[in-house]
Amino acid sequence: MSPVLRAPLGRVMRWHRPLMLMVASMLLLVVVSVAGLAFDDRVLLGAPVWLKPFKFAVSMAVYGTTLAWMLSLPHRGRRWTSGLATVFAVAGFVDTAIVAIQAARGTFSHFNKSTASAERVMQVIFGNGVLCIMLANLALAIILAVQRVHADRAMSRAIHTGLGLAVLGMALGFLIPAQGTAQTALTTGGERVLLSSGHSVGVPDGGPGLPLTQWSTTGGDLRIPHFVGLHGLQFMLIAALLLAALAARHPLLRDDRLRARLIGVAATSYTGLIALLIWQALRAQPLIRPDALTLAAAALLAALTTLAAVAVLKAGRVSDGNPPAAQQANLDGGRVG
Incomplete structure (x- = not known):
């Protein structure tokens, strides 16, 4: 690798480590999802099962990289922003992993009201993860809003x-489930599942x-x-x-x-x-x-x-x-x- 490329890459690798590890896992999921889209013909509600993990992985990779870059800039309260970014990274990884796991199982990651205990646990974890992601971002926004973070x-x-x-x-x-309509849908295995809402x-x-x-x-x-x-x-x-x-x-x-x-x-x-x-x-x-x-x-x-x-x-x-x-x-x- 040329020295010209090595220096920027070295700086990137020193960005917030939990966020960059999360980004790396998202890039890996992008590869897995593309393979799934190519070789797995299962569909849920008319969409390929691996499309949602692909979209989540791309979105989280872009957002996580942006956030890691921002936190590399000089600012006050680094201990707090670093901790909040770690919360974001962990919650983002867990929630996207649930999306991928549910896709692999041929069932729904959102609004799934199945009475199976595993599904209920998944939904609780997923919902709390979404809340953690939003609150971490809100706190980061408040901390950075009161200071100038770039020259x-x-x-x-x-x-x-x-x-x-x-x-x-x-x-x-959070507006989506409040406005969506409940419906029943079939998993890829033919099981009928109640969805509490829709997009x-x-x-x-x-x-x-x-x-x-x-x-x-x-x-x-x-x-x-x-x-x-x-x-x-x-x-x-x-x-x-x-x-x-x-x-x-x-x-x-x-x-x-x-x-x-x-x-x-x-x-x-x-x-x-x-x-x-x-x-x-x-x-x-x-x-x-x-x-x-x-x-x-x-x-x-x-x-x-x-x-x-x-x-x-x-x-x-x-x-x-x-x-x-x-x-x-x-x-x-x-x-x-």
């Missing part, structure tokens, strides 16, 4: 707002869905805002990186305070998008079939986002063209002399 203001704000969006996305996971709104789970995600194409689906919120952290970090890259070609964006304001606009708009997706799903409307009201709301959100971004940029230009009073006084003094 660049825009990136620091992206971390703060991104964590908040992720916590919101996780909390939306879809207005239609039963197991109907037509989008490729890969299996989000309903005939009714609303609360997994959509749940997913979008959960990965708001990655979106905000990418937005901050893109603004930093654009700053090399656009002098106005070299002010990290202006970029931080733009990140604030992006975070507000992203929150509006989550609200729009919740509203659409609760009206039993498929993502790919928005009605005129949904399209109008989306257009309004886009227009308000554009206006806010333009206002921030205009204010930045005015500030850039009018140096602070002390600096102006020095310039005037220089001209008099």
Whole structure:
């Protein structure tokens, strides 16, 4: 391995170890799930049994890596953040393992109301794991929100707002069982199981869905805002990186305070998008079939986002063209002399 690659890899390996071990296990599960998708033709509610473990593994690997990177940045309260991240890593590993185990058994990891003692234990562990993941993220967000965790203001704000969006996305996971409809379904072995709820709104789970995600194409689906919120952290970090890259070609964006304001606009708009997706799903409307009201709301959100971004940029230009009073006084003094 070249020294150029060895140095970054060495830094990554020194990131939060429990999180990186969890990420490694998720990457292994991705490989296992892909093999399962290729060679195991069993289905649950119309979806391949290994699709859910694949999606969970990819999501947890991405989120765990992002969290490990964030915790490698200088910040106060490292003992607390490290402990909370360990809770996240353990709970994430256990919950995803349950998803994989249930897939291998050909039965359901979510909403399974089977009277078998093993299934009841699985559901209790899984539910408590979800709660631990959300509470650990909430505590991390609170600890990091009161401090600047990156030298660049825009990136620091992206971390703060991104964590908040992720916590919101996780909390939306609790809305799913509250709105879903109970139904019975068959395991791959032909056993009829009662499911206490479902992900879809207005239609039963197991109907037509989008490729890969299996989000309903005939009714609303609360997994959509749940997913979008959960990965708001990655979106905000990418937005901050893109603004930093654009700053090399656009002098106005070299002010990290202006970029931080733009990140604030992006975070507000992203929150509006989550609200729009919740509203659409609760009206039993498929993502790919928005009605005129949904399209109008989306257009309004886009227009308000554009206006806010333009206002921030205009204010930045005015500030850039009018140096602070002390600096102006020095310039005037220089001209008099």
